[in-house]
Amino acid sequence: MPHWDLAIIGGGAAGLSAAAAATGLSTLLVDPMGGGELMNLGPLRGLDTEETGPDLAARLLGEAMDAGAELAIGEVQSLTQTPDGWRLATADETHIARAVILAVGLAHGTLGLPNEAEMEGRGLSHCAACDGPLFQGQPVAVAGTSRWARLEAEELTAFASHVTLIAPGEAPPPIENVAILRGRAIGLEGRDGLDAVLVQPDDGGPPIRVPAQGLFVQTGRRAALGFSPDGLRRDADGRAAVDASLATSLPALFAAGEARSGFESSLPAAIADGKRATASARHALTPG
Numbered sequence: 001m002p003h004w005d006l007a008i009i010g011g012g013a014a015g016l017s018a019a020a021a022a023t024g025l026s027t028l029l030v031d032p033m034g035g036g037e038l039m040n041l042g043p044l045r046g047l048d049t050e051e052t053g054p055d056l057a058a059r060l061l062g063e064a065m066d067a068g069a070e071l072a073i074g075e076v077q078s079l080t081q082t083p084d085g086w087r088l089a090t091a092d093e094t095h096i097a098r099a100v101i102l103a104v105g106l107a108h109g110t111l112g113l114p115n116e117a118e119m120e121g122r123g124l125s126h127c128a129a130c131d132g133p134l135f136q137g138q139p140v141a142v143a144g145t146s147r148w149a150r151l152e153a154e155e156l157t158a159f160a161s162h163v164t165l166i167a168p169g170e171a172p173p174p175i176e177n178v179a180i181l182r183g184r185a186i187g188l189e190g191r192d193g194l195d196a197v198l199v200q201p202d203d204g205g206p207p208i209r210v211p212a213q214g215l216f217v218q219t220g221r222r223a224a225l226g227f228s229p230d231g232l233r234r235d236a237d238g239r240a241a242v243d244a245s246l247a248t249s250l251p252a253l254f255a256a257g258e259a260r261s262g263f264e265s266s267l268p269a270a271i272a273d274g275k276r277a278t279a280s281a282r283h284a285l286t287p288g
């Protein structure tokens, strides 16, 4: 069974930058594809770069390879503590690592509606940059309250005939050419694809039918930590609780990026987290 100094689970911005900072350590990076959320992003906001998401993913992957990391394509299914270190298993391989960084990001959210799974890919999407052009000249909606949900709505105005942002709670700031409906999606209508979203407005009025051929779900995302060991402390959203050095409640186990508690969602923060987690792991691995 291969032994490593460091294993990084998740190859998005946080995991790739963690690997890029691991020069001198034998490092394994496990991810189903590489790039994570970056692969869903076109132009990047808040970074001083002309790169798109996939460009940045390719650059970070190159830096990780230059630092000597090895990439295993797969999904970690279990992580257990052994006397030799952390044992991580994918469907095909098992590895032992002295320290591990959890950089698994957040899983797509769901609305909890009965026919949601069958609408996936037939109107329901999680990525405006990927699927927005499919809805040229058609009405679409976005469900979610985060600033990324608002950005998705704004991006979709380039393609769609009409964009509605369905956002429960406090009124979000206005967005040009986007109708904001304060409420919750409670139903999806359509036979061979989505035709409309049924929304329960916050004001307690009767449900409103919002015509939409596409619905972009940006709500209900949770940390993808189902494989993680017993004893890992988590916050209310299921993210790994960490201290200032990004150490979790378990020895030699760190968490970075969207997967950890208190993370302020952005690419610069994910990149900084990756580097910090590796620095802490390196410290934990250094005797004395």
Ligand SMILES: Cc1cc2nc3c(=O)[nH]c(=O)nc-3n(C[C@H](O)[C@H](O)[C@H](O)COP(=O)(O)OP(=O)(O)OC[C@H]3O[C@@H](n4cnc5c(N)ncnc54)[C@H](O)[C@@H]3O)c2cc1C
Residues within 6 Å of the ligand: 009, 010, 011, 012, 013, 014, 015, 030, 031, 032, 033, 034, 035, 036, 037, 038, 041, 043, 044, 045, 046, 047, 074, 075, 076, 077, 103, 104, 105, 106, 148, 149, 151, 152, 224, 227, 256, 257, 258, 259, 265, 266, 267, 268, 270
């Ligand atoms: C719609 C949207 C738009 C955004 N736009 C911007 C922007 O313009 N500018 C900006 O600064 N930020 C933006 N962000 C935020 C930014 O993209 C994220 O904060 C950042 O990408 C998070 O990186 P991460 O590495 O923590 O997670 P992710 O990028 O989600 O990476 C996690 C990786 O872990 C993998 N993984 C999960 N489970 C396992 C497992 N069991 N085994 C192995 N691998 C696993 C996943 O497949 C994925 O590749 C946006 C976010 C969203 C949702």
